Amino acid sequence: MKKNSNTHNSEKIAIKVKGICKYYRIGTKENIHDSLGGAIFSLIKSPLRNYRKYRSLYRFDDSEINDSPDIIHALSNISFDVNRGEVLGIIGKNGAGKSTLLKILSRITVPTSGYAEIHGKVSSLLEVGTGFHPELTGRENVYLNGTVLGMTKLEVDRKFDEIVEFSGFEKFIDTPVKRYSSGMTVRLAFSVAAHMEPEVLIIDEVLAVGDAAFQNKCLNKMEDVREKGRTVLFVSHNMSAVTRLCDRAILLNSGKLVMNGPPEEVVREYLKSGQDIPGELIFDSVENAPGNEIVKLKAVSIRQENGAISPVINIERPFSVEMKYQIFKPGFSFLPHFVLHNGGGNIIFVAIDQDRNWQNRTRPPGIYTSKALIPGNLLNEGTVFVDPVMRTVEPDILHFVENNPISFEVVEMSKDNPTRAGYVKSIPGFVRPALNWTTDFKDT
Ligand SMILES: Nc1ncnc2c1ncn2[C@@H]1O[C@H](COP(=O)(O)OP(=O)(O)OP(=O)(O)O)[C@@H](O)[C@H]1O
Ligand SMILES: [Mg+2]
Incomplete structure (x- = not known):
């Protein structure tokens, strides 16, 4: 990639988030449809009711915003840029607004105010089996999901075996997805997303599912994606993954961006500020x-x-x-x-x-x-x-x-832990002792 010292150069910026606010009204739940078809159908079904509901959901008066106890400030005035090829970690407590931010960036929901610009083809993996259809088989869903995410049928054909092999579900690929466990669905969804070669990859907490071996596979795949110079936004509660994989991290707290900087520093700040799990x-x-x-x-x-x-x-x-x-x-x-x-x-x-x-x-x-x-x-x-x-x-x-x-x-709080000796991918095993190694050498 061409290095450019001018940080305002738009060529360099993959994502620009400016002043994003997202408010939710308590008690009125935003209806999220599993499929585009469902959304269109319900829109046709009752246009007026939907319009009214839509207005009350998305309209907020200025006076109301600051005073009303019924309004949740899921995100308040968030601004940051992500450079092309940068891996950005997003961390914060439960309810901090991480998923909301990713949903706005993936255009699943709209911000109440502010805007986000994304340059490049986006592929996102936000929730268990996003875009997966329960009645279709694994194979059909790979094609469906692949094309929804922007691949041509030919591209899916080419990558199909690799995707299935990565998921480890060769045996179940012709079984309807409704028979899969939620963990299996996410594995397959992750496999599709990981083989997409998007310019921008958005991932929410995928690593929380799957067994240790699959988690390692995901981390290694992310490492590959990163080596290929793609832009990645990555929400995780796994602090090691954040310090190890990310170039930069942002910390959200109650909808506010409280820190933006080197991952080790941001992780340390997060851990200081009180955690989700008590010690x-x-x-x-x-x-x-x-x-x-x-x-x-x-x-x-x-x-x-x-x-x-x-x-x-x-x-x-x-x-x-x-x-x-x-x-x-x-x-x-x-x-x-x-x-x-x-x-x-x-x-x-x-x-x-x-x-x-x-x-x-x-x-x-x-x-x-x-x-x-x-x-x-x-x-x-x-x-x-x-x-x-x-x-x-x-x-x-x-x-x-x-x-x-x-x-x-x-x-891991630093990228140069001695037990790694420079190796960057994830290391399996329950223990990772620092051992005394010696080498004998004979000149032949
Ligand atoms: N559709 C919705 N309707 C109303 N409130 C919502 C909605 N989605 C999110 N919220 C609220 O917005 C806030 C931020 O939620 P969000 O899911 O973004 O948090 P998060 O950082 O992803 O948390 P977690 O770590 O638990 O995944 C929370 O207070 C949540 O209750
Ligand atoms: Mg979340």
Whole structure:
């Protein structure tokens, strides 16, 4: 690509968003049709009713906008540019306005005010099976979706095998999509979108679906798309994917653009500003807390090395997993432990209390906090679930096992993590230890 120092050069800009606002009225739900046919049909059915509804949906008086509690400001005055070939990450809490922004850019909905310009052929993947027809088979939907997204039949023919192979559904390709699970539908939809070769690719949270292997495939595909110099807009709650794949990120909070800059900095700001998932779970009421009359769980927490509670851990830094519990009866020795797993039935490891001071020793009643320090550069990036368990060995009693009360996210905060040694694609595995490597060399 030709480099141009003039940032105002429109040749360089793929997307220009200027002063976009989007308001919704609470109680009046915007009717989104699955298909163009459905939209046209309902428009023909009742033109006047639709016109009135349309007006009340999209008209907002100035006085109303600032005062009315019935109006949601899904987006307020958003402006930014995306350069050609740039991968822009969009992050923010649930309800921040990310999907609304992508819907406006994909022309699925219109902004209340402001405008967005997009230069180039767009392909977007916004929701589960957008544009997929349940009665049609996978094969038919690939053709339908491919042509809707702007490919010719010949182009789909050429790419068909590759698309199906990528999805991994060769066996089900002639089955109607209504028999697919939602995860399968998204996989196929992603495969079509990923093979589109659009100039601008818009993706909303696709990586949240599918198993780990498919997620890796998607990330690698995005990496290819990026290498080909395409412009990508990418909404994700997966912070590692954002820091690793994006050239820049924007942070939305309650419909406002609060930061626009290098992904690592924006991710850090987001993580500081409070998260969707808490880094601590407290059992307030003793009656409902896991456990029995001997011991009960009071809290589980994840702490960064500086002591701050956080559900997000920098892959390079040590952190701790803690459980707070109350012992009611004397005379028992306890073995607190944590099961760290991936939420999909695979255990990463089990950590058993190794504090010698309390091993084989009965604990008097009181409140205890047992803390396991986990080194940096041990776990791989991704989501890790923590199950706290309390056991007594002699006699053998399982006091509590709490499944998935808390999870945390291991995130790469820099692009040059030592365990990568410069490799950029996603690395599979539950652990990614920093090992000491040596090389022997003999000159032949
Ligand atoms: N069709 C609609 N009608 C009314 N309110 C809406 C509509 N769509 C979105 N909203 C509201 O707009 C705000 C932004 O929603 P949006 O879906 O864009 O958030 P998001 O950042 O994508 O969240 P998530 O991370 O949960 O996907 C929310 O308060 C939401 O309730
Ligand atoms: Mg969303």
